[in-house]
Amino acid sequence: MYVPGNNPNMMADCMIYGADVILFDLEDSVPLQEKDAARYLVEYALRYLDFSNTEVAIRINGMDTPYWEEDIEKIIPEKPDMIRLPKAETKEQIKRLDEEISKIEEKSGIKVGNTKIMVSIESAKGLKNAYDIATASIRLQAIAIGGEDFTADLGVKKTREGNELLVARGVLVLAAKAAKVDVIDSVFSDVNDEEGFRMETEKAKAMGFTGKSVINPRQIPIVHDVFKPTEEEIQEAIKITQVIEEAKKKGSGVISLNGKMVDKPIVEKAERVLELAKALGLVEKVAAC
């Protein structure tokens, strides 16, 4: 869930709504003359507020601005889980970001590599380089699409149906899967249009997105509901992990379940399903694998 980094009122309460990741924003929601103020607010929010199990990410300013370097300088020492880089266009940017973060981690006595990265692709150029970007750093966990800016780059209007972004979304998903990173869909601005939001979220899941950005707590339960694995999927996943366990014990090489071979992609999928189910509180514990 996006939380503007210059709004102390929203920042104080943001962690109670069950968002998986709180995304403090230093970029688009913060006017130029308040960039310095937002940096301090986010720094101290990280230091003094209790986020319990919620991950905290910070959207820094783009690398085409003079702000991003001070952003990470101030924020990394407070150990956010992730930095989100907007307007990513080339793998060189990611490498540079990675290096700068490493320098700061070292200076601050933090384990180098501790801070993860996610990037937002918001232009055609960025999309062309998506796979390279996604594989440019081991810190990188996810790529996302920045719908609003992307449609601006394409010179088209952003619509409720989203057909103008169909290809971009598709290409992004392909790049993410090839790079084995998560892929996050863009925000839906009309908070009152819950039906439209659900439709877009369902489409995203169907295309292979692994998450969605939200801008209001009301949108959180909808995302969780759409992405939650079904009872069948959970049961299937449990069976698969059990079969793997047994096979390991017996030391057999080829594993099958219900006449179908259980190979690596199936196992990985089962693990993901169970992890998601656990995170949503749908299972007590994940069967050991």
Next chain:
Amino acid sequence: MISSKAGTEEKNDCIIELEALEKGEGIEIEIESPIKKQFGRHIKETILEILKERCISNVKVRVTDRKALDFSIRARLETAIDRLGGEQLEA
């Protein structure tokens, strides 16, 4: 007169205004807050702590508080100090 301001009038925020004073004039703190009785002392102590850390000994601080939490007060003060010229002031 060198002065600076940070923060907003929004709920749970505060406005901190700084005015650089002449050497030797010391620190003046003025706090306006609907919860002054309960947190006036906390706010004052936080301000003094940060001013000390930033090596600022001659400044007038005016806080217009709208029930800001501690992290906001710290952030707003630090921002105001930067905008005032930071440590260069005292040099």
Next chain:
Amino acid sequence: MLNAIGREIPESLGTLYSGHMQNPSGRAKGHIIKLSRPHEDKVLPSIKEAIKQGGLKDGMTISFHHHLREGDHVINMVLAAIDELGIKDLKLAPSSLNKCHDFLIDYIKKGVITSIETSGLRGKLGEEISRGLLEKPVIIRSHGGRPRAIESGELHIDVAFIGAPCADDRGNLNGVDGPSAFGSIGYAMVDAKFADTVVGITDNLRKYPIEPISIPSTLVDYIVCVDSIGDPEGIVSGATRLTRSPREILIAEMASKVILNSGLFEDGFSMQMGSGGAALAVIRHLKDAMKQKNIKASFGVGGISGPYAKMLEEGLVEKLLDVQCFDLQAVESLRNNKNHIEMDASYYANAYNKDCVVNNLDIAILSALEIDTNFNVNVMTGSDGTIMGASGGHSDAAYGAKLTIVTTPLARGRLPIVVDKVKTVITPGGSIDVVVTERGIAVNPKNKDLEQKLKDAKLPIYSIEELKQKAEKITGKPDPVESGDRIVGIVEYRDGSIIDVIRNMVD
């Protein structure tokens, strides 16, 4: 001397709260018997005339209801007339007071009003009284405690002024018709029965007999017609919208889960909803569960607002028992739906009758300004001692309900709501079962079974001490605000014993 919940009360003030309801004895006081003559003219030309004819003198007690809420004109008009007549040293005994009554400060300074007995005090009036404006301490009573005191004679009303949206020239009154309609006239019904003189003030005189008759002409001495008894915008809102605040919605969701897992959520359950945002939002969640499980509530109690009235309409609640309406939807429902029933404050919450509605409640959802680690609740004063709230039906509903839930944010602004010791106790902790905040739920240790049920349902259960620590972690620990030595308010529990005192605010 410490009372049963550890509050320091000077013994001279009266019986201290003992931890149990005292047993009453004796009889209720009666009204004056009077001869009414055929075709006599009860309609007087002015309020001044009514005051004169009613025989109001220095030192007497006058009463009003608070159904006109922030739109009230009646108290202002009556006091202006009293002042013109040079009458002084009166006891003011309204059912409650609102922010629009700040003008009373001047009348107090002038000596027109020298003591007040009420459920609530707000605005500048509350602030000034906290500082010591009144010589005699204010007496605070609950909605059930006030009729108790009136019926026993402790609070003797000489003249009751009843603002009535609809009246006839014989003195029948109701609250549901007219431009200033406010719905149930439940608080005034008690005054009408026991006051020596009853004056109805209306801006809507209709032909005799009006229908419905909420207060019968047999109790009313005089009628006065005025241009307007109140400002409709301040009296009732058009419609109560359910809150959109994500935090309140979250609290409501948690409170609903408590109800659903309490073992009381069965066909025929009864409930009282507070009027706050989170309390009303609980309705939204409960409705879905009720439809799913085919559960109907046998009755709902309030303080009724639109969303509640809608449940009646939808058949999710079979009856509504109504002591006051908060919006036009509720007024409309009371007027048109025979299952929406008007009741008076005594029937609602007076413990010293053979029944009161709160004794039959399953679930009550209430709010809090503060709650302490003994579950005592303050809905009266800010943490700095400013009187800014009302006792209301809080302690009454909490006492009677099987399950009393307090919904509250963990902190408001930078002030923690869960504290070591509340500034003023209105409802003792023994009546409170569960506290629901957006960051966790605490169950009164006396409810071990309930606690286990809620834990089994995977709700975030903490001790009240842990909730307090969570609150302080967010806000920092506030410095305690010292009060002065002067007692400016006496808080009566619903049985007339003294549960707390309010000491003067020091600047």
